[in-house]
Amino acid sequence: MLRSIARLQRPVLKACRVSVRGYQVARLDSSLKTKYDSLTDYASYRNNIFTHRLPESTASQSPPLVALHSRLNLPSSYTLSTLSQALNLNKFDDGLANNFGLNTLGKNLLSYYVAEHLLVKYPRLPMPIHNGAVDSLMGVETLYEIGKSWGIDVDQSSKLEKYLSQESEFLKYGKLRFVSEESKNDVKEPGVYELSEDEVSSLKRNNSFVAKEIEAYASAVRSIIGGLYTHAGEEATKAFIEDHILSRKLPLEQMFQFSQPTRELIRLCDKLNFTEPVEIRLIAETGRLSAHPIYVAGAFCGVEKLGEGVGSSLSEAKTRSVVNALMSYYLYSPISADGTDVKLPSDKNYKFEGIIGIGDVAI
């Protein structure tokens, strides 16, 4: 009997299958109840969903919010209500404004300053590594880590639990709010994490899993940066991004994965119009018959040594020398005439220094 039911269900599922569009289509979020005069008149778009901002007097009574404000050394012009809004991801949470706009603003600011920093500091970085470095500095995982290090807590207790533990209602305004009221009441099994529908669909789409909490922390960090821009302006935001994000150590030298380094080096030398051929020469060795032979090889172009590598076999030393030559080219970082870092285009009195990369080589 069971088998026959299972058989019956299959063709039904197949019939329901909808062909998936391969491209992105902008669609209005119907839950925002957007009204407009004409479809192309974007200025007339108004969301009619009822939202209000948290009064400053209420926000200032939330100890975690005030503590977060001073922990991040935010200027006094940065209102606590905006900070609280930056921590709210729920669209329908007591009618409070959420961080959607602040998140977008923060994301744009972040991607500008991170890209500017990388392009000026490492002008010769190949495109895949550049993208990896951007992810390394402002990817979801990194922003989650930053959010955690700022001591942001998640509001996970339901209204009933808050009432029973006599928790102050103001406390939640200083916490990250992304769990909906219904899922707070769900029974949770310790050690078991149930995927939400969004998470399952993202898993199917690009085969990568980002937990809702990680995305929420990242969004809060971006929103706090967006809020800083709205209250304190661009200079303060730039300084904040430099202090909190660009000050992190970027392990660029661990991010390269070469498939054919020797060929790449030869192509690169061609592209740079080096007339002499690339040669790998043995610089020193401990002796072939020694217990643990070690070879030092160098990648040369004429009399110029491009790179050097140590290996326990000739081929290892050769590959290491070639990879070192490539790395020292790609990771070149210009400095200004007085030995300081090169100025960024967003700096005052900016004058172009340094170099512009000539682009990647093709193999």
Place this chain on the structure above:
Amino acid sequence: MPVKAIAKSSIARNGVGAYVVPCHKISVQYCNWGGSSTGLRELLKNGQLDNIASKKKGIFFDIFKRTGHPKLTFHYNNDKAQEVEVANLNAKEIEQKIQEYSQRSGAPLFKHNHKVLSINDSIRGIWSPMHTPKSHRHQI
């Protein structure tokens, strides 16, 4: 594609650029009846804890009453919480405990036996016997 990227997360360096206090919350538990809470009650009554809290603006002090011995719980940003028993301690000693634990990073203490603790490569490089001139090399 000649070169592929290996995904790596950047490493936090708290204090390079901005410094964020690792301890973000201190839970202070006291009992209104027990004798072991006398010191903590005094600290709460004479407004000394208010002074400490106003000096440490980045830390959220959560004060609650519960029966049993008094306890301080320090919450750090590496998801660790450190409980400190303050039973029968006087106000001064409790204040010292708060000062001490609020300045910690939350990581377990370890004995540091090395001259340098760094995540950066040595700027001078490592000495290599292969790079000395041939005349200076060790002869067997």
